[in-house]
Amino acid sequence: MLPLRLAQVRSWLLDEGSLTSSLIAASNGDFEVCRLQQSWRIPMPSERRALNMATRQLALVREVTLLCHQQPWVFARSVIPAATLDGPLRHLRRLNQQSLGALIFRHPKLGRSPFQLALLAGNHTYIPAQLQQRESAWARRSCFRLHNKSLLVSEVFLQPFCRWQQQSLQQSG
Numbered sequence: 001m002l003p004l005r006l007a008q009v010r011s012w013l014l015d016e017g018s019l020t021s022s023l024i025a026a027s028n029g030d031f032e033v034c035r036l037q038q039s040w041r042i043p044m045p046s047e048r049r050a051l052n053m054a055t056r057q058l059a060l061v062r063e064v065t066l067l068c069h070q071q072p073w074v075f076a077r078s079v080i081p082a083a084t085l086d087g088p089l090r091h092l093r094r095l096n097q098q099s100l101g102a103l104i105f106r107h108p109k110l111g112r113s114p115f116q117l118a119l120l121a122g123n124h125t126y127i128p129a130q131l132q133q134r135e136s137a138w139a140r141r142s143c144f145r146l147h148n149k150s151l152l153v154s155e156v157f158l159q160p161f162c163r164w165q166q167q168s169l170q171q172s173g
């Protein structure tokens with residue numbers, strides 16, 4: 001199957017609301033978060049730049065898949081600087097299988113930067129090996145801000161999501 005054209009996924013890529021909420025609705029509630037890893041690491045250079053972090057500074061890096069109907073629809077990587085874990089988002093330290101979005105979207109003053117979009121090769125090293133695929137994958141990235149604290153969230157829309165979206169578009173004509 002060819003990767004979806006931008007026009008076919010644009011509404012999902014540019015939606016500023018909670019992706020968790022959208023996927024729960026799309027899957028009629030058959031949704032779960034699977035935490036792949038969560039550890040203190042030096043972020044990638046482009047992530048450090050997006051967060052204005054110093055070169056050797058550590059951040060809490062969380063990687064999950066968002067599963068709908070037990071299928072991995074999205075791979076998400078969040079980079080949370082230590083300073084962000086001291087403020088109103090300090091409970092993110094203890095995040096496990098709960099959705100990060102379910103927590104941060106509770107805050108009415110949550111801000112979000114404009115999205116950066118990319119079409120990644122399905123075997124791009126950014127995607128964990130077990131999630132890599134033949135088809136290219138659309139990805140988006142944005143910075144959340146709350147009380148001058150930031151965290152960077154990247155999401156890659158995988159093939160099971162694309163198959164569902166293509167069927168949805170065909171059914172809606």
Ligand SMILES: C=C(O[C@@H]1C=C(C(=O)O)C=C[C@H]1O)C(=O)O
Pocket residue numbers: 017018019020021033062063064066074076077078098099100101102153155
């Ligand atoms: C930011 C959101 O949280 C989602 C859940 C994540 C997690 O649990 O680690 C990470 C990114 C998002 O896909 C959202 O729902 O919009």
